[in-house]
Amino acid sequence: MEVSKGRMSRWPEKNDALHKKLHTKPKPLRYKPMPVSEALKQINSYIKVAIDLGTYxxxxxxxxxxxxxxELEHAIDETAYQLLIHVSLTIGHNVEKALASLPLYVFVASIDKVTDSFKDLAYLSLMGYSPSNKVYQYYTYLTDVLTLSVEGSYLKGKTIKWVGEEYAIEPIAILRSGVWNLIPEEEVTIEDKDIVYITGVKENINEFLEALGKKPEEGVKPPEDILSIISDIDSMIDIVKLLNDLAHYQLKSQDPLMVDEVMEIEMFVDTLRLRLSEKLMDTPSLDNKDKFALMSLVTRLEDVTDSLTYSFTMPAKDEYREVIAKIIESSGEKVKSITVTENSVAVSKLMEELEEFGASVLAIRKGAEWVAVTPYNLNKLVVNPNDVVLVLYPAVLEDDVIDFMKKYNPNLAK
Known part of the structure; x- marks a missing residue:
């Protein structure tokens, strides 16, 4: 592939064998007894890993x-298909349960579209259309969280638990002889030829790298015209993770009010993509190959948000909500958007206050901008009057949570 004067001289040649490999589906499965709630939890965790690994x-x-x-897709698909098998067995010939379980089938269809988006990115990468190292250095400089790979030889004989506790990082996957172990158990021991994928706060990741005798990932400060582009992409990745969590919550709660909230977030992502597209076309500091790569990433991230939003389009009707709650063993959580009308508060302090009720803040909206709250950015965020907070809490403590939040909105009601 020739690239000159910042231009892509031609599109990549089609690779039929690679394309066919990336679009094969798993072989027939054997049923493995698994509670529906456990399958949903596993899918939620696996999609988080796919987002981290796919973007990295x-x-x-x-x-x-x-x-x-x-192989990563097959690991996710297998759990999703086991979920469908279990639901089908639970339903039997019961029409009421069949109608109530439709959201589960829609959810699995949306997960398939999510993994397809990351396969598309993998195909582009293997065809030579990832961004340049320069762009990755810009991203490394700006992001608070890093995901990277480490050869098993550096950690041979160590357990997943030891690595996580010693360096305050999270090993999210092991690739061993071409087989993925996603969210490995704490007692798993790392072997010499493993590839270990970790994620964590950049400061902790760099301390880990230095302990291994590796160079820390500091990155390079981007030019002004690129800074906001990389920052918006980082925000987009956080929002994708937020929507994954909300999709998991929605399946358990079947909250009709949640649909409007999610649609608002999805519309914000659409606006963000358009804004990023304009910036990418106008910036002089990137060549066309990098513009194409970043546009591809932004488009696939939007596809993922569309797919996850699709899982919200068919909430169970009121008369079926109790049935589906029994099918998936609902944990009784609720999500509520609360407009702050009085007092400013640091998100970290608000989270500490809400812990008393087993509640947490998922996201905040400032004007038209949504910000996903993560363990890595909560110390930087402040909620001010007119901001909206998205709070997750146990349904049985709803009255307590509402009463507490009245210090920030005296007129708050259920």
């Missing part, structure tokens, strides 16, 4: 994930 692989041009993306 594309931005860092890390080929191992791209080469084994189909």
């Amino acid at each position: 692989s594309f931005l860092a041009n890390e080929k191992n994930v791209a080469r084994h993306i189909i």
Whole structure:
């Protein structure tokens, strides 16, 4: 592939064998008894890993994930299909249960579209269309959270628990002989030829790298015209993770009010993509290949948000809500958007206050901008009057949560 004067001289040649490999589906499965709630929890965790690995692989041009993306998809698909098998067995010939379970089938269809988006990014990466290392260095400089891979030889004989506790990082996956172990158990021991994928606060990741004798990932400060582009992409990745969590919550709660909230977030992502598209076309500091790569990433991230939003389009009707709650063993959580009318508060302090009720803040909206709250950015965020907070809490403590939040909105009601 020739690239000169910042232009892509031609589109990549079609690779039929690679394309076919990336679009094969798993072989027939055997049923494995698994509670529906456990399958949903596992899918939620696996999609988080797919988001972390898929975006890292594309931005860092890390080929191992791209080469084994189909195995990653199969691991997610297998759990999703086991979920459908279990639900089908639970339903039997019961029409009421069949109608009530439709949201579960819609959810699995949306998950399939999510993994397809990351397969598309893997294909582009393997065809040589990841961003340049320069762009990855910009991203590394700006982001608070890093995901990266480490050869097993550096950690041979150590357990997942030891690595996590010693360095305050999270090992999210092990690739061993082409087979993925996603969210590995704490007692798993790392072997010499493993590839270990970790994520965590950049400061902790760099302390970990230095302990291994590796160079820390500091990145390079981007030019002004690129700074907001990379920052918006980082925000987009956080919002994708938020929507994954909300989709998991919605399946358990079937809250009709949640649909409007999610649609608002999805519309914000659409606006963000358009804004990013304009910025990418106008910035002089990126060549066309990098513009194409970043536009591809932004488009696929929007596809993922569309797919996750799709899972909200069919909430169970009132008369079926109790049935589906029994099918998936609902944990009785609720999500409520609350407009702050009085007093400013740091999100970290608000989270501490809400812990008393087993509640947490998922996201905040400032004007038209949504910000997903993560363990990595909550110390930087402040909620001010007219901001909206999205709060997750146990349904049995709703009255207590509402009463507490009245200090920030005296007119708050259920």
